[in-house]
Amino acid sequence: MDKKRVMCLGLILLVLPLFGNAEGTSMGKPFDELWSAVTNLQQQIDVLSDQDKDFVSTEEHDADISSLQNQFNVFTGRYETDMTGLQGQINSINAHHEADVSILQGQIDNLNARCGNDTANLQGQIDALVGRHTTDISGLQGQIDAINSRIDEMQATETLTCGIGACTNTVPKYVNRVLQTCTPKFATFELCDGLDNDCDGQSDEDYPQLGHTCFYSTSHTGTYICAPSGMSLLCSY
């Protein structure tokens, strides 16, 4: 391989990384196109390199190299033009981006300031409502306490009465403003004590002779009275 061909191959190999990254990954459509063209040039150079130079004249060889050099220059110029154009687009986008960010930041600052004012305003309203609520509750509680106290006074005198005779029971009608129920007392055996012990509406009904005349001897009379046990009568004289 002569010196010119070696230089050309070196130049192309030097430029190849500009059209793709280290792994050969595509950088976009313009770069894919350039990459394909340069790869094609590389293949042509490889073909020329593989040819036995004894069968190719020096003039033909120089012409091939010159042609390849021209194509390489065309692609290099196109690459620089594309890069310049893309850099211009990038600069323009960056400028727009900065302007947009600045505008949005201004809007965010305004909203934050407004939010702060609104929050302070609302907190003031909440505090006022809470204060009023507390005052109202306190006032109403005082009224409720006064009414309950008055109700307690009135209900303290009220009673419930139920049952008859000895079963009669009397209880407070209200306890802590709650209506109560009345349950009669338990009934017992009827005694001769003047009470209706078995709660049937009659007193001493089992002792019909109580208070009546009795004979404690054939010539002496007395009166039936209740025995100390309360469950029988005695003739008293």
Ligand SMILES: [Ca+2]
């Ligand atoms: Ca009785």
Ligand SMILES: [Ca+2]
């Ligand atoms: Ca009775």
